[in-house]
Every structure is written in C-alpha cells, then in structure tokens.
Amino acid sequence: MQRILSAGLGVLAMAAAAACAPPRTPAPAPAPQPASTGTAAAAATPGEAAEFIAQTEAELRGLSLLANQAGWTAATFITVDTEAMSAEAQKNLAVAVQVRALAARRFDDVALPADQRRKLNLLKLALVAPPPGNPEEAAELSRLQASMGADYGRGQYCRTGGECLDIGAVARIMATSRNEAELRDVWRGWNAVGAPMRPRYTRFVELSNKGAAELGHRDTGAMWRAGYDMPADEFSAEVERLWQQVRPLYVSLHAYVRQRLAQQYGPNVVPANGLIPAHLLGNVWAQEWGNIYPLVAPRNAAGPGYDLTELIEAKKLDAVQMTRFGERFFTSMGFDSLPATFWQRSQLVQPADHEVVCHASAWDIDDEQDVRIKMCITPTAEDFVTIHHELGHNFYQRAYRGQPMLFRNGANDGFHEAIGDAVALSITPDYLRQVGLLNRVPPAAADTALLLRQAMDKVAFLPFGLMVDKWRWGVFSGEITPANYNAAWWELRNRYQGIAAPVARSEADFDPGAKYHIPANTPYMRYFLARVLQFQFYRSLCREAGYTGPLHRCSFYGSKAAGAKLQAMLEAGQSRPWQETLYLATGERTMDAGAMLEYFAPLKEWLDRQNQGKPVGW
Numbered sequence: 001m002q003r004i005l006s007a008g009l010g011v012l013a014m015a016a017a018a019a020c021a022p023p024r025t026p027a028p029a030p031a032p033q034p035a036s037t038g039t040a041a042a043a044a045t046p047g048e049a050a051e052f053i054a055q056t057e058a059e060l061r062g063l064s065l066l067a068n069q070a071g072w073t074a075a076t077f078i079t080v081d082t083e084a085m086s087a088e089a090q091k092n093l094a095v096a097v098q099v100r101a102l103a104a105r106r107f108d109d110v111a112l113p114a115d116q117r118r119k120l121n122l123l124k125l126a127l128v129a130p131p132p133g134n135p136e137e138a139a140e141l142s143r144l145q146a147s148m149g150a151d152y153g154r155g156q157y158c159r160t161g162g163e164c165l166d167i168g169a170v171a172r173i174m175a176t177s178r179n180e181a182e183l184r185d186v187w188r189g190w191n192a193v194g195a196p197m198r199p200r201y202t203r204f205v206e207l208s209n210k211g212a213a214e215l216g217h218r219d220t221g222a223m224w225r226a227g228y229d230m231p232a233d234e235f236s237a238e239v240e241r242l243w244q245q246v247r248p249l250y251v252s253l254h255a256y257v258r259q260r261l262a263q264q265y266g267p268n269v270v271p272a273n274g275l276i277p278a279h280l281l282g283n284v285w286a287q288e289w290g291n292i293y294p295l296v297a298p299r300n301a302a303g304p305g306y307d308l309t310e311l312i313e314a315k316k317l318d319a320v321q322m323t324r325f326g327e328r329f330f331t332s333m334g335f336d337s338l339p340a341t342f343w344q345r346s347q348l349v350q351p352a353d354h355e356v357v358c359h360a361s362a363w364d365i366d367d368e369q370d371v372r373i374k375m376c377i378t379p380t381a382e383d384f385v386t387i388h389h390e391l392g393h394n395f396y397q398r399a400y401r402g403q404p405m406l407f408r409n410g411a412n413d414g415f416h417e418a419i420g421d422a423v424a425l426s427i428t429p430d431y432l433r434q435v436g437l438l439n440r441v442p443p444a445a446a447d448t449a450l451l452l453r454q455a456m457d458k459v460a461f462l463p464f465g466l467m468v469d470k471w472r473w474g475v476f477s478g479e480i481t482p483a484n485y486n487a488a489w490w491e492l493r494n495r496y497q498g499i500a501a502p503v504a505r506s507e508a509d510f511d512p513g514a515k516y517h518i519p520a521n522t523p524y525m526r527y528f529l530a531r532v533l534q535f536q537f538y539r540s541l542c543r544e545a546g547y548t549g550p551l552h553r554c555s556f557y558g559s560k561a562a563g564a565k566l567q568a569m570l571e572a573g574q575s576r577p578w579q580e581t582l583y584l585a586t587g588e589r590t591m592d593a594g595a596m597l598e599y600f601a602p603l604k605e606w607l608d609r610q611n612q613g614k615p616v617g618w
C-alpha cells in the first residue's frame with residue numbers, strides 16, 4: 001500500500017503530496033476542453049501546459065494532504081463520522097484529479113518535453129476509481145468506498161456461544177489450529193463478512209466504470225492495465241508470460257502439499273488428485289501457506305533448525321522492537337533512520353478501545369517527513385516480514401521525495417510492493433545470527449527445509465496474486481456479472497490455485513468482499529508482479545554486495561554498495577518508464593522470473609523427487 005492508496009480508499013494510483021506548509025488554496029482548474037481531435041479548441045501552447053502542470057501539482061498536494069489525514073483517521077478510528085469525513089476528502093481529491101485529467105486532453109497534440117508529456121499521461125491514469133462527472137454520483141462512489149472499507153475493518157465472526165473473532169483472531173486460528181471442523185467453521189464465518197457488501201460493490205463497479213468511460217477507457221480494469229508504460233493488451237500478455245514461467249514450480253509445490261495434507265486430514269477431506277480445500281492452508285484466503293509448514297516439513301531431511309516465531313517469542317520482542325529490526329536493516333545499508341514522528345504517529349499495535357482497519361499499510365501523509373505504518377503487530381515471523389514490507393514503502397516514499405509530485409510513486413506499482421520484500425529475503429539464518437536472534441547457523445543440509453518454508457509463502461502466493469485481478473478485470477469489463485460474482489471467483493481459484501471452497505458457495509455469498517483489497521479497491525496485480533520483481537532486485541543487490549554463493553543464502557544486510565544501488569532505483573520514483581529503472585537496477589529489461597526460479601531451483605528438484613509416481617496437477 002502506498003501514499004494516497006494507503007488510505008485504503010483507493011483514490012489514486014499516483015503520488016500525491018503536500019508541503020509541510022498549510023494546504024494552499026486550490027488553483028481553479030480550467031474547465032474541461034473538448035478532446036484535442038475536436039476542431040473548436042483553441043491551440044494550446046507548451047507554456048500553458050507547463051503552467052497547467054504546476055497548478056495541478058500544487059492543487060493536488062493540498063487535497064492529498066487532507067485526504068491522507070482523513071483517510072488515516074478513518075482507518076485508525078472507525079466511526080460513522082470519520083467514515084463520512086474521509087469519504088468527503090477522498091471525493092474532493094478524486095474529483096479534482098478527474099477534472100484535471102480531462103482538462104489535460106487539451107495538450108494532447110502539443111509538442112512537449114518528455115517529462116511534461118509523462119506527467120500528463122500519469123495524471124490521466126492516476127485514479128483507481130475515477131468518479132463520474134455528475135457530482136452526486138461522485139459523492140456516492142466515495143461513500144460506497146468508505147463504507148465498504150469501514151465494514152471490512154469492523155468485520156467479525158461471532159461463533160455459536162457468543163465469542164466474536166476479528167480478523168486478527170481469525171488469522172490466529174487459521175494459522176495454528178489443526179482441527180478441520182474448527183477451521184471450516186472459522187473459514188465460513190469470516191467469509192460471511194463479504195456478503196452484505198455485494199449490492200454496494202455492484203453499484204461501485206457501475207460508477208467507477210462510468211468515470212473511466214468519461215476518461216476514454218473501456219472500463220476501470222482497462223484503465224488499471226494502461227498504467228504500465230506499455231499498451232494495456234501487452235501488459236496482460238506479460239502477466240500471462242510470467243505466470244507460465246512460474247507455474248511448473250507452483251504445480252510441484254501444490255502436489256507435494258496436497259500429498260502431505262491428505263496424510264494429515266485423510267483422503268476424504270483432501271483428494272489425492274483434486275483441489276485442496278481452502279481452509280487447510282494456514283491462511284483464511286489460502287494465499288500464503290507458511291503457517292502450515294510444520295505439516296509439510298521434510299521427513300528425511302534436516303529441519304530448518306529454528307522457527308522465527310519462536311525466536312521472536314523467546315526474546316519477548318514487542319512491536320516497537322520488531323519494527324526497529326526493520327529500520328536497522330535499512331540504516332545498515334546507508335539509509336537515514338526514520339523520523340521521530342514515525343514512532344509517535346504510527347499505529348503498531350491494535351488499540352484495545354476502538355475499532356481500526358488492521359490490514360497492514362504504509363502511509364506518506366504529507367510528502368515530506370510524515371511517513372507512518374499502520375499494523376496490528378503480533379510476535380510472529382509473518383508480521384516480522386510484513387514490517388519489512390511496509391517499511392519498504394516508507395523508504396521508497398522518502399527516497400523519491402525530491403521528485404516533482406507527479407513522479408512521486410513507484411516505477412510501477414509492483415516495484416512499490418517488492419522493495420521491502422526484497423529486503424526481507426535477506427532475513428537468512430546468517431543474518432539472524434548477526435543481529436543476535438539466532439545462536440547457531442544451521443548446516444547446509446537444512447537448506448531444503450528453509451527453501452520449502454520460504455516457498456510456502458512466496459510460491460504459494462503466485463496464483464492468488466494473479467487471480468484476484470483476473471476476477472476484477474472481468475467484473476469491470478462486464479464479462480463477470482453480478483449474477484455470477486461468486487461463482488466466477490471460485491472458478492478462478494479452482495483453475496489457478498487448485499483450491500476449492502470447503503463448504504458449498506452460492507450467489508448469496510460474496511467471498512471477494514472478505515478480502516481486504518476488494519472493499520478497499522486496491523489493485524492486486526501489483527503483488528503478483530512484486531513476487532517476481534523482488535527476486536530480481538534481491539539478486540541484483542546481492543551481486544552488488546559482492547555475494548557469489550547460492551542465491552537463497554545471500555543477505556545484503558550492512559552492504560553500503562547495495563544500499564547505494566537501491567537508493568538510486570528508489571529516488572527515480574516514477575520519473576521514467578519502469579523498464580529503464582529496472583535496467584539500471586538489475587541489468588534486466590523485462591520483469592522476469594529467472595531470479596525466482598534460480599532461488600528455488602534446489603527445491604524444485606527436491607519437490608519433483610517427492611512427487612515421483614504421485615498425482616501432480618488437478
């Protein structure tokens with residue numbers, strides 16, 4: 001999550017910032033002009049374009065600050081009032097961007113310097129949910145988003161007997177329980193959170209599509225796909241290419257995990273050659289499976305020798321101490337430490353006395369020093385890694401602070417999601433020993449176990465990362481209609497993940513609504529891209545640090561050379577096409593799963609040996 005997006009309200013895909021000075025009075029936006037192809041428009045000049053861009057950046061800075069402040073307050077203190085104030089602020093920002101994006105068409109045929117042309121293009125693609133021109137509809141769209149976001153944050157499953165579980169409690173049970181009936185019950189209970197959102201989501205899609213059409217896009221999904229410095233159709237093909245690269249690795253992992261789960265729960269629950277029931281994978285969305293690692297640990301090989309959750313518990317690390325580990329990783333590479341306000345203003349633990357959105361996010365409130373994270377940290381390996389993920393966003397935000405406002409964003413949104421993860425790949429046994437969390441580095445014989453533990457999160461996620469927006473692209477395009485929202489969701493989960501709902505589903509359910517990014521309207525393909533990109537970044541930073549051994553054992557902790565390389569990539573923000581930034585950072589010109597496959601190559605061989613003579617695929 002990042003910047004305005006981090007408001008969890010899905011207003012902008014772009015950078016937005018505000019000076020630490022009080023918000024300026026917005027410059028009046030020029031009235032939208034007829035499209036450049038029209039004959040009536042007066043010829044615009046490059047000078048007017050420059051002035052228009054400067055005014056736009058100033059106006060959006062002020063409105064972004066207000067939207068961020070309101071969004072933060074709504075997410076960390078859910079009430080009807082904070083929800084309403086946030087909806088209003090997000091609407092004001094979104095409408096201003098929409099008006100400006102339409103007005104920018106006036107310069108479509110004007111010869112402009114490349115950076116100005118890029119800024120206008122980015123402006124036109126900045127909105128994640130573009131509001132329709134009709135003010136009532138724009139306000140309705142914003143209210144729908146704020147209300148779905150708040151409902152998700154308040155979501156609970158009340159078990160028979162009266163005990164109510166919020167997402168944290170649900171996550172704990174899904175991670176640790178091995179009781180199939182209990183897992184099934186909690187899985188069903190959490191997914192019920194989505195159902196009441198269905199009519200609002202349906203209307204949200206209509207309104208957002210209307211706004212996208214006014215900008216000249218086929219639908220909102222087409223607009224999202226247009227944001228990757230390449231034609232939208234090419235982007236879809238790129239995603240498919242990456243999936244085909246990693247699919248064999250996923251299928252091998254799936255087959256092995258299915259086999260072991262069948263032994264645990266019996267063939268009536270887990271069929272030998274079919275779909276794995278979604279409630280047995282350690283996570284309520286079955287998106288990452290690391291929590292059930294003990295159930296699939298290699299029988300005849302050395303174990304990893306440690307469990308990071310146990311190390312954190314043994315040291316009794318609290319949320320601040322865990323976050324300090326993340327900060328120290330970045331400072332060890334030469335980055336400045338986080339400002340005092342980060343520690344004063346972040347929400348690191350779940351408050352006991354009011355409702356919040358616990359889903360982790362990173363915020364850049366004012367485009368200056370005021371970066372924060374919002375989490376409900378628990379002493380687990382999962383949250384330790386997520387802290388690094390979130391700090392990656394904050395260090396990115398600080399690094400591109402020197403760019404003009406319209407360039408203050410990730411090179412593409414997958415980059416933003418990949419930075420902290422690339423750093424977290426360096427949490428190796430040797431790193432844990434260096435920072436005093438582990439006494440003895442396990443022998444090389446433990447590598448298979450460590451790689452399997454890692455694959456349970458990194459590889460397992462891939463098809464989920466892909467299918468969420470396959471679903472949403474279909475929803476926005478109309479290919480998936482409200483009458484089959486849930487069926488289409490499960491068809492994709494069956495096809496890509498090879499998993500099945502553990503209980504009968506129907507169109508009375510709306511399971512996508514029980515996944516944060518759907519009510520929050522955060523595009524999801526970024527996480528799929530990030531899974532691939534993070535290994536590219538990691539490999540490149542390892543090389544920069546002078547590391548030459550097997551990729552999975554590398555940690556670039558403490559490497560100033562790697563830090564300088566990372567800083568150069570981050571500070572460019574979105575100022576040039578991501579392909580150029582990627583090339584400078586990695587020497588590679590395309591997103592490519594080669595580094596990920598190299599990392600997991602020893603595991604792939606091992607998995608294929610385990611799967612010999614057993615069913616593979618579904």
Ligand code: X8Z
Binds near residue numbers: 002287359361
């Ligand atoms: O939403 C997130 C981050 C915040 S940007 C915690 N992630 C996705 C998810 O939780 O579904 C990180 C991995 C995928």
Ligand code: ZN
Binds near residue numbers: 001389390393416
């Ligand atoms: Zn993120």
